[in-house]
Amino acid sequence: MPTTSRVTLSVLSKALVALWILYAAIGNVHACRPGRSLDLSFLNESADLTAGEALRLASWIADLKASFPNYEAFFIAGHVDSSEKGGKRLAEQRSATVSRFLVGSGFSADRVHLATAGTSFSRPIEGLASRSTSIDFIPACPNQCCTLPTHKAEELGEPMPGG
Known part of the structure; x- marks a missing residue:
């Protein structure tokens, strides 16, 4: 036994x-998730980037360009505070402001995706300022995940603008 x-x-x-x-x-x-994210805050009832947030976004873009040779896409979602009168329209305007900044920085407009209509913009997201825009960046290969068997490097995306 x-x-x-x-x-x-x-x-x-x-x-x-x-x-x-x-x-x-x-x-x-x-x-292995090579993507990067950034949340930008906005003033109440405003879709304009403050100078400080524009500087943060420009610095983040410079870091992306230094870290990744190619990019796949950006995904942007605008958020509003439930007290703001602009609602979904204001959230979409915030997303559009960030999109214009990215396209103005040389990124291809067809690789910058905005949140679709029907997304709930008035529900708070834990840990996220409600008057904000969330940006998710997805790099293309090569990056640290491209050599993994689950990540096939079939499309190399587009080269980073200006470098």
Whole structure:
């Protein structure tokens, strides 16, 4: 009987180690996310970038250009405070302001995507200022994830503008 217990424990411990290794390998594959995000704040009832937020956006763009040779897309979503009268229209104007800034910085307009109509703009998002715009950047290959088996480098996107 003690032999059976040792064999059972040995098999179970080996199975647990194998599962842990598999989980770690899968976790590492899914953990590779080369994208970057930025949240910009706006003044109440305004779709204009403040000088400080424009500077933050320009600095973020410079960092992206220095970090990635190519880009795939930008995704932008505008948010409003429930007290603001502009509602969804104001949220869309905030997104459009950021889009114009990106296109003015040399990024292709067809790779800058705005949130679609029907998105709830008045519900607060935990950890995000409600008078803001969220920007998600997706780089194209090459980046640190392109060599993983789950990330195929079929399209190289577009080169970063100005560099």
